[in-house]
Each structure stands twice: as C-alpha cells, then as structure tokens.
Amino acid sequence: MGLAKTEMFTDMQNEIALFAKVFGHPARVAILQQLFRIDSCYCGDLVNEIGLAQPTISQHLKELKYLGLIKGNVEGTSVCYCINTENWTKMKQVMFQFLDQDIRQEEDCC
C-alpha cells in the first residue's frame, strides 16, 4: 500500500507522526540545525553546506515550511530561511508530551 490509514488514529497521533516524519530524514535534521546555528540562512548556503542538489534542498525546505517549522523571506533574488520559533515551541509541546510518557513508569512490564 504505502498509504497510512490515518483515519484510524486520533488527531494527536497523526500530528505526532507528521512532525516526526519531517524529522525522519537526516537532510532535514541538518537543515534545521544549520538554521539554528547561523544567522544568514539563505537557501544557497544550505545547498553548499549540506551537499545535496539545489532542487533536493528546495524540496526539503518546502516540507519544513508546510509544517510551519520554518519561514522563508524573499530578499532580492535570494530567500532567507529561518526557524519559526513560535511554531517550533508548539511542536515541542506535542513531541515532549509524547516522549515523556515514561515519567511514571519505573520498570519494564515483562
């Protein structure tokens, strides 16, 4: 199939999966780390830094933008990308709630 049956799951479960999926490729992880690290965040800089072809980087940026985790600001012929800190914080709350499920559990059940 290759198609997740999203209608079987809760909105929260689907939201967690969507955020996780976008982090599920090392190029997007690298892009985000780079955006956090540097001030100048032009698309071309990311292409040079990461080493994938320009259309590939552009495609990854599109996915990150679609989820609202980054913003793109046109500056002349370049586009300055950066983290959307407000949405990043919201995403963190969702992911932390999921990852912190173990706070009460002390032992493995089997």
Place this chain on the structure above:
Amino acid sequence: MGLAKTEMFTDMQNEIALFAKVFGHPARVAILQQLFRIDSCYCGDLVNEIGLAQPTISQHLKELKYLGLIKGNVEGTSVCYCINTENWTKMKQVMFQFLDQDIRQEEDCC
C-alpha cells in the same frame, strides 16, 4: 531514488532521523501509547485495539524492536511486548537535545 544519502550526514543526524522515522507513522505512535498505558501488552491486544491486520502490527512491532524501544517476551503462544525504559530514556536524551535547540534563540532571524 527514495534512498537517503546517509553518508553525507553526521552519526547524530542519522540517529535523530532514525528515531524520528519510527515515530513517523501513527500506528507506531498508537502502539507505543498503548504499551505505556496498559499492563497486559500482548500482540493480539494491540491488533484488537488498533484495528490493523495482524501482520501489519507485527511488522510495526519489529521496527520498534529493531531500534530497541520495545522488548518482546514470549509467554506460551503469546508474546508480551513492553517498552524498553532504559533505551527509551536514551532516545529521549537524543531527541530532547535536538528539539531544545531553540532555548537560546529568542527571535526569528527574518
């Protein structure tokens, strides 16, 4: 292609992506939530609870087990699955470090 060029990225970036990828499907999110929630965690219970076919659940369990996030204990003809709390904690440290990159950043850069 469909093939991530993992050799271009750091071990940490690939590790983050691997963990994230396994959370990138709502069925696996649901399985993990169920394992945290209930004590009896037989494979059959998960099949009934989640509503996907048994081979599909079994396949998702295999991926979670491969990453060390769950353990499977054979009990007669059943298999009792549960969270591997030690590895879950280690995974959390990796993911938290990635997600918490914004703690110093106050404003969007553009």
Place this chain on the structure above:
DNA sequence: AACAATTATCGTAATATTGCAATTAAGTAA
C-alpha cells in the same frame, strides 16, 4: 531590453514504506 543570479517547479527513475492474504513457526491442549 538583455543578461545574470537565485530559487521553485516539473518530470522521472530508483528505492522505501505500508498493508494484508497466505503461509509458516512455535507453543498448548486434547
């Protein structure tokens, strides 16, 4: 206008993922 620089989009090939029917494997019970 013509050209250059930068990024987005399109099209396509290769690979990965998802889901399940059918089957197999492994244990239990009669």
Place this chain on the structure above:
DNA sequence: TTACTTAATTGCAATATTACGATAATTGTT
C-alpha cells in the same frame, strides 16, 4: 499425534519518498 492458538514471515500490490536534470519564475543589474 492432531487440533488449536498466537505471532512471525513471505510475497506482492499500491503508494510514498528521495534525488536530480531540465526548465521556469522572479528579481536585480547593465
């Protein structure tokens, strides 16, 4: 042994993802 229960594996079809060459779109420059 035979029958039953439960879970893993196999095989396959449908869809998704990744990567990039070619091209288009946009803006700036001369």
